[in-house]
Amino acid sequence: MKKTTFLKAALGAAMLFSASLSAHAEDVLAKVKAAGTLKVGTETAFAPFDYIDAGEHAGLNVDLFAEIGKELGVKIEWVALPWEGVLPGLEAGKFDVVAGPATITKARLERYRFTVPIAEATVAILKKAGAPISKPEDIAGKAVGVGKATAQLAQLTEFSATLPTKVDIREYPAFNDAYADMAAGRIVAVANSLPNIAFVAKQRNGAFEVVLPPFGKKTYFGFIGTKDADHASLVDAIDAALLKMKADGRMAKLQEKWFGQKFDTPDAVKDPAF
Secondary structure, three states: OOHHHHHHHHHHHHHHHHHHHHHHHOHHHHHHHHHOEEEEEEOOEEOOOEEEEOOEEEOHHHHHHHHHHHHHOOEEEEEEOOHHHHHHHHHOOOOOEEEEEEEOOHHHHHHEEEOOOOEEOOEEEEEEOOOOOOOHHHHOOOEEEEEOOOHHHHHHHHHHOOOOOOOEEEEEOOHHHHHHHHHOOOOOEEEEEHHHHHHHHHHOOOOEEEEOOOOOOOOEEEEEEEOOHHHHHHHHHHHHHHHHHHHHOHHHHHHHHHHOOOOOOOOOOOOOOO
């Protein structure tokens, strides 16, 4: 074969391979748009992001994905399950993306792709009103609830190791279970992200109180997708929608609606605090 003929053949093969990869990478987004539905996995016990209000799914994530759906031209189909089953469900292909949201960490970035951050996730303490806790260090030796398999658990464990007496950490499948135990006096406090506990304290009308300052490192919440090429275009499209919402003020309005304040979040988190 002449050199020029070989080069042309090689170039043609490379172009076909590249085109094949490109089409393959667009499969999930194309399928979502063809079906007209984006399947979103989440738990519904993480107020104010996702929770059940008078029998209806409500929260910041519901509002955000409604806007994402408009930008992508699709409807949102929610798939609810306990948090410990959400990420395995994503990997098993039961849905296209996870709302959650989840704290963006180094370990998670190695396995998943996160979207544009949607809020801060710094960890703080929520106590039962009247409990003798005036600062985070006062939880030493006390029973404190936290979500099972969460970044909040990792930070609480790390913080506990710095105290003179380790915290009696109680893990719960859902934060609502922890709040119920705190109301019943079985634990004295719950560790969760500041946006979550500020919302819960407001909803409980003085029964619970937020302990400031937060003790966790400054972290952020994001939605979760897989890192494979099939899903890249879908997460790219969700990122574009979220950035558009940041630019036109829709995200700030929704943050103020659900948290009572807006957060100055980065457009991406490439080097998380932990």
